[in-house]
Amino acid sequence: MPSPRWNDLLESWERQQDSCIPNRQSKFEAMLDVLGAYLPESFTALDLGSGPGSMSFRMLRRFPKAQVVAIDFDPVLLKIGRESSKEYGRRITWVDADIGVPGWASQLPIRTFDAVVSSTAIHWLDRRKLRRLYEDLPRILRSGGIFLDGDVLPWGEDEKTLRAISEKLRYARHGSLEVEFAPWQRWWKRVELEQKSLGREFRQRNERFARNRASHALLPVEFHTRLLRGAGFSEVGTIWQNLLEDRVLAAVR
Numbered sequence: 001m002p003s004p005r006w007n008d009l010l011e012s013w014e015r016q017q018d019s020c021i022p023n024r025q026s027k028f029e030a031m032l033d034v035l036g037a038y039l040p041e042s043f044t045a046l047d048l049g050s051g052p053g054s055m056s057f058r059m060l061r062r063f064p065k066a067q068v069v070a071i072d073f074d075p076v077l078l079k080i081g082r083e084s085s086k087e088y089g090r091r092i093t094w095v096d097a098d099i100g101v102p103g104w105a106s107q108l109p110i111r112t113f114d115a116v117v118s119s120t121a122i123h124w125l126d127r128r129k130l131r132r133l134y135e136d137l138p139r140i141l142r143s144g145g146i147f148l149d150g151d152v153l154p155w156g157e158d159e160k161t162l163r164a165i166s167e168k169l170r171y172a173r174h175g176s177l178e179v180e181f182a183p184w185q186r187w188w189k190r191v192e193l194e195q196k197s198l199g200r201e202f203r204q205r206n207e208r209f210a211r212n213r214a215s216h217a218l219l220p221v222e223f224h225t226r227l228l229r230g231a232g233f234s235e236v237g238t239i240w241q242n243l244l245e246d247r248v249l250a251a252v253r
Helices: 006-020 024-038 054-062 075-084 086-091 127-140 160-174 182-194 196-211 221-230
Strands: 044-048 067-072 092-096 113-119 141-152 235-241 246-252
Touching: 006 024, 006 054, 006 075, 006 182, 024 054, 024 113, 024 141, 024 235, 024 246, 044 054, 054 067, 054 086, 054 113, 067 075, 067 086, 075 092, 075 196, 086 092, 113 127, 127 141, 127 221, 182 196, 221 235, 221 246
Parallel strands: 044 067, 044 113, 067 092, 113 141
Antiparallel strands: 141 246, 235 246
16 A cells, blocks of 8 residues: 555645635634744744644744644544655644643643644533633743634624624535535545555544544633633633634744
8 A cells, every 4th residue: 555645644634624614714824923023033833732733833833933832632644744744844843642631731832832732622621621721821831922723603692693694604515514524524434545555543443432522612702712711811802703604823931
């Protein structure tokens, strides 16, 4: 069996993500713009729930003096990311760890970061795990450092009209959640079927996620804001959003 073409796998991941997430590229650009405006040319960033490196690779290309630590718990996506990152050498380090469990930060190779970023990952954590994660961030983020989370952060109970508008727009675009995430599901089925050399990673993945069921709670944006302020972040606010409740939340330590 020939080895997978890792860059092709990465590109196919990008295509299916773009089809599921409206304005995904605009969201990434907003996050990169904020990093570029706020941080020096040389900085270290932690990518939480990095997947195969979508945000990590964008940071490395945009900021040639940056270094990135990418952390994820999915063996398949980590393998694709590692094999696709050879050109970046030591500028990127991959960490296999679960950000939803206590002590995850002890596995990081760097003690303090200038920035922590995440994209379409933290919504898998339930309230308890999210609170613990946010309480951990000030311990690894330098004073004045920035946290950026690009994810689905819904309107709260006080914005019933805005939530209804968002749901109507989402339905008009996709019809249902099943249709919206069908490309994601098809991608996983196809890769598991076609890429036999990833068999060990898929077995490990299936074992891990059978034991660790994700929440996919979609907690409202004000809940995230309240937890971040409680964890010690002095400024918290939305720097990008669309009407489908996809946002980038920024927090300054």
